[in-house]
Amino acid sequence: MNAPQDNTVAPKPAKSGPPVPLLIVGAILLIGGIGLGGRMWWRAQHLVETENAFVAGRLHPVATRVAGVVTEMRMQDNAVVKAGDVLLRLDPSDAAVQIERLKAQIAQADAAIATTAAQIAQSKAQAAVTNSQVAQAESVLARTELDAKRSQALFGAELRATSKQELDAALAARDVARADLTARKAGASAAKEAIAAAESARQSANAQKSATQALLKDAQNQLGYVELRASSDGRVGKRTVEVGQRVQAGQQLAAIVEPEVWITANFKETQLAKMKPGQKVHVKVDAFPGKELEAHVDSFAPASGASFALLPPDNATGNFTKIVQRVPVKVVFEPESLKSLGEAATRIVPGLSVQVEVEISE
Incomplete structure (x- = not known):
């Protein structure tokens, strides 16, 4: 007697597809890419920025008008002085x-x-x-x-x-x-x-x-x-003279840096179309990471930076390569923004590197 045959049909294997986690990751990346692209588009439409910027200020050289020997020294390194303060005295003999x-x-x-x-x-x-x-x-x-x-x-x-x-x-x-x-x-x-x-x-x-x-x-x-006085308020820096040293007329002995500072931002000429005085500026000072200060556009330089160079470019030659020029733009800090730093605001001194973003949206 023959054994009974099993007529049950074996189930077909399911079609293979991408794993669900991979789909989730892809979706996240797609959304992130869209968000990043959208942010970049929005920033391009509403902001212009540059890292070619630095803090500027007024530096007054300290120099004597006559030659002589220093007999008294009153200015100290990094000390605060007022206009008219005696900095040093020379021998009056x-x-x-x-x-x-x-x-x-x-x-x-x-x-x-x-x-x-x-x-x-x-x-x-x-x-x-x-x-x-x-x-x-x-x-x-x-x-x-x-x-x-x-x-x-x-x-x-x-x-x-x-x-x-x-x-x-x-x-x-x-x-x-x-x-x-x-x-x-x-x-x-x-x-x-x-x-x-x-x-x-x-x-x-x-x-x-x-x-x-x-x-x-x-x-x-x-x-x-023979009595040398400070020409303005500020802080003493780069002092290179001591008591007993003989100095010559016009020799720079130190510098006085005024407390007022601003930013000189060198923007490309292609970034200036929508910029104008009074626009809001966001400033990041490299010396204060994580801090964002507020400022505004004050004025534009009357010529490009290359025009003020010691050897300005001469394009009246046979070979010419077009180079995007940069124009210095003066950016002024908002007083309230500097006050938010407290005593640390005094450490924003000429020469520091900054990043600036200008809001150009109407």
Whole structure:
């Protein structure tokens, strides 16, 4: 007897498909990609950003106007100073000696002026005497000429009313009077020249005195320059001078950094189309990770950064490669945002690197 046959049909295996976890991961990645793409699109439409930015401020060089030896030092590294505070003093001895020397020269000039004034007075008196002598000589000459003419007339008459000896005496007296008048006039001319020379000497002495007085004023200014004062409020930095060191005029000894700071952000020229003053700016300072500060666009530079370079580019050549230019933009911190940092705000100093994002949406 045959065994019963089993007619049961074996079930077909189910079709294989991607595992459910893989689908979930793919969906997450797709959603993340869409979200990232959407965020990037939104930022491109509403923000412009750059990492080519840094904190800027005003740095005032500290330099003396005169040479000298430092005798007193009051400024300390990184110390806060106020405008007008004494930073250091130089030895005033050289300037004081120069002032005394110039005062002595002015006294000498005053003495020379007094001497020339006396010479002028004397020459004028002499000129008055010679002028009176000239007048007297002219009178004598007039009389002797009349006598000579009269003697000539009497000697030439038929009666010979005068002798040849008397005629010769009259003519001689006339010639003597003429010579005396010439001498007197020469003396008067010499007296006038003496007056002119004395006047010239006085003018020269006055000019010398004026020049010496100008030098004295400059020396007094130099004496005032031995005390170096702060030109503005700020903090002292880069001090390179010590007591006893001899410094030269114009030599930079330190720098004063003002407390006011701002940001210079170098944006590409293609990013400027929608930017304008007053727009809100988000700032991240590398020195304060995780902190975001608020600021606003203040102004745009009048030229690109390359235009202010020591050697500006010259494109008038045969070969030209177009390079995207960057334009410096001044960004100013909001005061309230800096106050939120408290004392740490003083550590935002010129030179720090920052990242800026400008909201360009209307």
